[in-house]
Amino acid sequence: xxxxxxxxxxxxxxxxxSSQAGFGAKVGVGKEWWVGDHWGLGLAGxxxxxxxQDTGGDPPTWATLGGGxxxxxxxx
Numbered sequence: 001x002x003x004x005x006x007x008x009x010x011x012x013x014x015x016x017x018s019s020q021a022g023f024g025a026k027v028g029v030g031k032e033w034w035v036g037d038h039w040g041l042g043l044a045g046x047x048x049x050x051x052x053q054d055t056g057g058d059p060p061t062w063a064t065l066g067g068g069x070x071x072x073x074x075x076x
Contacts, residue, residue: 001025001026001027002025002026002027003023003024003025004023004024004025004026005021005022005023005024006021006022006023006024006050006052007019007020007021007022007052008022008050008052008062008064017054017055017056018054018055019052019053019054019055019062020052020053020054020055020059021052022050022051022052022053022062023050023051023052024048024049024050024051025048025049026046026047026048026049027046027047027049028044028045028046028047028070029044029045030042030043030044030045030070030072031043031044032072032074038075038076039073039074039075039076040072040073040074040076041071041072041073041074042070042071042072042073042074043069043070043071043072044069044070044071044072045067045068045069045070046067046068046069046070047065047066047067048064048065048066048067048068049063049064049065050062050063050064050065051063051064052064
């Protein structure tokens with residue numbers, strides 16, 4: 001897990017909004033396999049989280065969640 005400080009911004013129909021700095025985190029797990037004498041191939045899954053307060057009056061909380069897959073290739 002990697003904790004972080006995150007900020008968000010969004011523009012919709014020409015109107016911009018942004019958030020205060022808030023908590024964020026990235027969690028990932030993966031594995032790499034050797035497929036030859038010098039080559040390794042890997043795969044990892046990642047999840048991202050952000051929680052921020054809006055900068056406007058009576059700020060709502062922005063919660064963001066995302067995920068992804070990462071691939072790797074290593075030559076040694």
